[in-house]
Amino acid sequence: MSHQPSSTVRVAVTQFEPAWLDLPKAVEKTCRLIREAAENGAKLVSFPECWIPGYPAWIWYVREYSCPSSISKNSLQADSAEMRRICQSAADHHIAVVLGFSENFKGSLYISQAIINAEGSIEVLRRKLKATHMERTMFGDASGSALQNVVELPDVGRVGTLACWEHTQPLLKYHTYHQRETIHVAAWPPLYEHDGGPGLYSMSKEGIATLRTASGVTMNTPGGGSSAIFGPDGRLVADGLPETEEGFIYAELQLDDILKAKGFLDVCGHYSRPDLLWLGVDKKEKTHVV
Template identity: 25%
Template sequence: MNKITKYKVALMHVAPVFLDTSKTIDKVCNLIDEAAKSGAKLIVFPETFVPAFPIWSALRAPIYNHKWFKLLAAQTIQINGPEIKRVAEYAKKNSVFVSLGINESANQSVGCIWNSNVLLSSDGNLINHHRKLVPTFWEKLVWANGDGAGLRVCDTEIGRIGALICGENFNPLARFSMIAQGEQVHISTYPPVWPAYDPKESSLWSVADGIKIRAGAHALEAKVFNLACAAYMDKTMLDMLADGDKEAARILLDSPRGVSLIMDPMGRVISEIMQDSEGILYSEIDLSLCVEAKQLHDLSGYYNRFDIFQLKVNRTSNCPAIFIDGDSTYDNIDTEGRREEQE
């Protein structure tokens, strides 16, 4: 495999077509075309970009959010569905890698939703599928726990690429599982806004500061390029979420926004920082910088004590049941948590 060490990346600090999967996929494909024409080789979309991040769970008591859950469930996609196939076609057409956040469903349940990230290769193949390990705080009202099947770093012609979703970047063991696989490019994805408190009662919480701290820590510890991509909240999204409620609108307007930025292996910001405007964030990266940085601290190599510290990672997929029919044997679980029949 011929390795490309210097190339352009594109982070999509943009808004989905809120709760409309078909139109959001249209936007994804158009943005892939645009970024590819600008020379990008790796294109990153935010957390659960297709078709929405469930911010409504932070605004109202659960008993008032049933309609939102049903709307989202109706717009989820499956990993082998036509939406992913279409995005894969655009990745192949443009010879680019694409990281995309989705709300995922599967055949086991009409009401189970995962916060998932997929990585598509430049030849249109799905090379990784990760479900967020643990939904954070009020996210638990919408998403199910994921599993470790997608805790993988993919060895590609543009480097060794890993990804964690939002609060997973707080988890030192999840991050070390990426480091231990020789990660060079780390993708970290975030929502457009994340109310943790009523903004009139607390000014201590900053989503932007949290993203910068986490991105810098992993870039510096892993000696990787960290591509931190947050979504953008447009007026349509805000109005739909507020749903005529002035208090909900106030919280959304005053709560801290997410930011998008790119850091190098020494934890330095090498791009502009996008927060209050919608757009595409571009930057050139050079993977050779990861090598020199490893001379200082190589946590997957010499700068560790594997005789003292050991990490075990279970990468099997969760599966609700095992079914054995007739003479068929089932000994493999795919990344959707389903059994595959083996001849």
């Protein structure tokens, strides 16, 4: 008798302050939140862009201060004891994890994401296809493996992820759609509704003090949490907490709603014209020496 996946999945979205530029504390907090989400019945928990070791807000304005050595030393290596501890936490509590982190690979930094299954194995390890604007002063670009961003997870479904302004790239989004996502994790740094002024992003008092952004034109006031969960038709399923508060957002996702949405509009199915328009993809990882 074949196993029929559940039509309902409980998920958790984090709205918490990072452990700024402190890798050991960041790993400890990550594992604690993984445990808490699992204890509250979630099968999947997601973390924002550069959750470890916190988004480097100072890059968005020019001044004499920066902490490249601090973020480099406290960024997470994919093959490390710290990553193995996070994976073990996922396994111990039998919960899938989507983790955003600054990746240190041989001294260079990348905005990376990992999808870890409930047995503690990394199913997806990808980098942001193109670092955004001022992020390019610190982070490198990805290669072909970044396109492998969706995976089947038992008891959850097909989970995929993109980071921040990757969501503005139509071809990348179409390629993601075409991998038949059940759940999409859109990872962003702290972002709040625009107030009409010059500000874009914000964070906590501790983050402002640690990154010294108080005198900057952006990310200079407390706040900025805006986590939420949306259904396949764009409807808000679970609203966020107040922007200055930490906490989880939980939702019971009704997976059959996907069938309703696709029955109405399926841009990779009945509402597509591959005889006229199609996407070419090169998934090959490019290396420095051939």
